[in-house]
Amino acid sequence: MVGAVLVIGAGIGGIKCSLDLAESGFKVYLSDRSPNIGGTLAQLDKWFPDNHCGMCKILPIFSRDESSQFCLRRGLFHPNIEILPLSTVEKVEGEAGDFLVTLSVKPRGVTEEKCIGCDLCAQVCPVEVESEFNEGLVSRKAIYLRHPLAMPNSYTIDWDSCTKCGDCVERCPTAAIDLSQEEEIRSLEVGAIVLATGFEEFRPQPLTQYGYKRYPNVVTSIELERMLSASGPFRGRLVRPSDGEAPRSMAFLQCVGSRDRERDYCSSACCMYALKEAMLAKEKNPELDVHIFFMDLRAFGKGYHRYYEKAKDDLGIKFTRCRIPQIKQEPKTKDLLLTAKAEDGGLTRHQFELVVLSVGQTPPPHFPELSKVLGLDLNRWGFCKINEFSPAETSREGIYVCGSASAPKDIADTLVEASAAACQASILLSSQRNRLVGTKIYPEEVDVREQEARVAVFLCRCGEEIAAAVNMQEMIELARGLPSVLYVEEIPYLCLKDAVADMKERIKDEKANRVVLAACSAFPYERLFIEAIRDVGLNPSLLQLVDLREQLSWIHRDRQQAATEKGKSLLTIAIEKLRSQEPLPLLCQGVERQGLVIGGGLAGLIAALSLAEQGFEAHLVERAADLGGNLRDIYATLERGDPQALLKGLIKKVEENPLIYLHKETEVIEASGYAGNFEAILKDKNSMLHPIKVGAIIIATGGEQYQPTEYRYGESEGIITQRELEGRLASGELDSKELRSVVMIQCVGSREKERPYCSRVCCSQALKNSLNLKEKNPEVDIFILYRDMMSYGFKEEHYTEARERGVIFINYEVDHKPEVKTNGEALQVQVIDPVLGGTLKIEPDLVVLSPAIIPNDNRKLAQMLNLELNEEGFFKEAEVKFRPVDFLKEGVFLCGLAHSPREITETIAQAQAAAQRAASLLARERLESGRVVSEVNERRCSGCELCISVCPYDARVKDEEKGVVAVIEALCQGCGACAAVCPNDAAKLRGFTDRQVFSMVDAAV
């Protein structure tokens, strides 16, 4: 067994999976074919359903000084993660637990450690090629940085277009370019492999009817993403490619490359990203006429339906249910003409100035080859085959999968799966946890508290980059004259290895106890410099970086005098701050290394097992006498799986696992504390109280089916719910042979004013039950009255199958709902037929309703643990996309129907994800805080609690006995909101004392 994991693919899924594994004590190799990490996400600026960026939210909260603290777009640093750009897997030998992987690493042509990102090479490069980052809308050079702030932040040679003229080699000031670099072969020993290779967007050239690449104003959705981006080809101005004018009208065509004969699956994310892009375009120009042509609007995720309604009702984006067969171009204006079917069945012609093709997800071109190397089975569309009841597992033991590699999906679902894959790998390798990772041992820190400040200042010229922008000599003279400064040196390139080594010697020789580096951007180099200063026995808080690049040379290049003044000011401020800087220690807190899982349904069972199988004790609390929750009533899945066998197996495993303490007929009546240190009181059926201490809590309290009040439910034996139908079919109570005709009505209680969300599972349920009926009795007429069929992903093929088997689908609008009438035993359903027009009357034997999924009453638990509920009563996660199973309250995690409605497969992945998040907390013996954390001056604290209400991390609590506030350092992220809101400085931030800040202000003005 090897406690290391290879993650293939460094998009958001691979990054998330790597972070989860790294945080829970495994060594991770993160490999990507491209020169930089980030995958498709690097090309996108904002996400649905909040139209913000939020990638940074997946960064670790604990031990933050060791890992990335910057924007995730700029950098990913974790001591346990090694990033391997430009690498491809060539060979995998061995078996689960002991793989030997051979990687080929393509030459970058540029030495990463030497490249300072000055761009001089690209400026002299004579070769221009299409920029793949900007989707060919602009060009780049043969030596290039994929996008600004790429990670790693090093230029790369595109060997396919490079002419090897050597101009760049000559121009490079640090001799970083080496055209003779050759491919390298690397062997890695890993215990597990995670496949996170993502997708390739569908290239619509073959669909000639849309005129893509022939008509300049037909663009793909990903091209539009770039066009809307401030870092894009038009600097964020929305213009049409033909004439550079702002379009007055635009249309989105959905399902381009999805839901067709060749790709009979739904790409799951396109409806939502089209909504987002439409909204962002509207933001740029509120007058813009935006039209979306769709077949089913699949806004099935949490919060997505509200987003759809916002687009429709608040922003006036227009929606037409129609697949557009063809686009024509008006030759003169280059406007685009399309014909759509109108509500009344007639045809309407539309003219648009810009048309966007919402392209779907396909497996990447290299995927078949890679899967062959890994020995994985693919499904009929070329995605990785998975087990319905263990979605992270591939056909080969020890190799796991997440994200779009196994099926098209959006970021939220990808991130859940990323954690689930990390969970599966952690289970396999749990005996090897913390074996291959370790922190570097540094010399003991010099106690500088009694010493007078002795500041050494190093200024980096960055070749000519900084030196040309400011007057270095003036800066040096200024520094020499400042109090406490005993040493000033100018260095050509401070980031080069030798320079760092020299600097360390100098610090030692001069017995400096504070160091100012006036040099580079912090994000790529701060870690390097911190390591250096720790090597010479100084506490990292005694280092101060002054960013002369982003603050000066990049922005004031042409105003040397002003730039020098600013530089002097920045330097003085840094030195002033440092003079009175105390060394800041890391503070530690113990962890109770067991978990509590609340709820014994599918999610709870999986979560508890996943913790136990990773070697952690888990308390599993279930209110009822039996385990299983809603799963007990499900007898089949759309994918023809057997949920009852799954349930039986799970219960057996849980009952037999010695690490799981099962508490049936028990409730959690009290819970308090914080991450790593919770206390809860369990009350059993005999009213006995059991206090327990746990480090993490997983909430899996489930949900239930809505009891319909619509459609005369309860008035006739013939009106039943899908679940009742399923139960009766399974028990044989209902003989399908005797049925002539069945009507199913979708969205009963969902996507309504009171419940503005899609219940996600009901369309599959209807498809499943109708296919089941059709199989037993092909003669039965089945009508499914629906609003939008939510057969996302590969469920689409079952939708197709149902249509092929003669199930009749009739679309209804929410304003014209079907009517159910009863006359004694007889039933009649009336619905407006959108195809034929007029009212259709059906007299079925059965009316089957698809009711909403609603949450249980979670208020008590939410209040106990200070968790938020959303407007519908489901628990509210920390962030819908990037922290889907976390709460803002650290140490508490969420899965199953308590989060939102979801399928069995999705629930399993989510429960594993929640367990993994909990495990990465329990895997630590102690929680380490950052150095910059807040503290309380108790004498001054009035206990007004303003700081508690503004703390985004729940890191402040009231000490009721003393009447003052206390800080939980491990949770504090040093944001300083408390210090800002506190009127009298009772809340303080270490490293930013008032004295320091005042003297910094003084130095600045």
Added chain:
Amino acid sequence: MGRNAILEVEDGNLLNTLNMLWRKLFEKKVIDALLIPQELPSGINVVQTLVGSPESLESPNPLAPVLPVNSARIVSQMTKVAPSPRRVGVVLRPCELRALIELVKLKQASLENLVLIGIDCFGTYSIKEYSKLAQEGSPPTEDFLKGVKEGREDSSLREACQTCEYPTPMNADLIIGLMGMDFEKSILLQASTPEGERILEALELKDSNETEVAKREEAISQLIAQRTKKRDELLEQTEREVFGLENLLKLFAPCINCRNCKTVCPLCYCKECFFDSPTFEMEAEKYLGWAEKRGTIKMPTDTLLFHLTRMNHMAISCVGCGMCQEACPNDIPVSNIFRLVGLRVQRIFDYVPGRSLEEELPLATFKEDELQEVG
């Protein structure tokens, strides 16, 4: 709106009638103690008193047109550490009640077991003015009420009162309604909470008719309109006086750093003011360094910083009681400036300090869609 009852004024003597009301509250066990202003034996001022039994109610006079302290501070002092299990009635003016609500939100006071009795407020004189009037002859309360009845505009009232647009109590259990009433004959007792209704029941008073309620409402809106107009004029003038750094410096130049304004402010709740902390104790070199850099520095330093910081902390909750301006020995229009800024800030968040306990302090809440544009 809750129940309204009529309190008949006996022998045309409102103060006596009210005195009987307080006693009755004790008798009916509505309260065990009462916080109420009482006249000094000399008659030249009133002070806030805490009374433990009805017998000790010697000269209660909550109508005296003077506000020596904003009693929200006193209620905070009484309830912050631990509220009493006994029921304490507190008789407060509208600005005191509003400040109290703010303090409760800031966890500096508790309403537990308090009976909030609010009084319609026609305004108050400064302490000096009140003593002067008292020494000049007839009791100021009677004269003042007479003036009110005659509809006399009194320009010697405190400026804060003349421009106060919240003359009626918010969040009181029981309101002593004087506006629009012929208070030689009868006044209105208004219950605006269930607690207030229980009190009215215990007092066995007859319900008022709608005309009286309407009369009060009418008088209130008239007064508010008149005061709002005055307020806007005053703030406009203040804005002119304070606009720009030069004016600001000029206006605050007479500040001697006595911090009286902070001491009397009902909302300045810090245990120890930041400006009294060692952060501001500097080495001589520091001062000399500044002097060197700028030529001249004003001593004592940081007076303007003190006011701006206090404004930064208090503007959102400022109820405009004007205590700060009263306390300033050098007549700096502190309150006017605070109101000018406070009102603007409060409007941004649609926040009225003291309006409701449910309204969260804007500083303590985060809304994604607010303040999209700054500056």
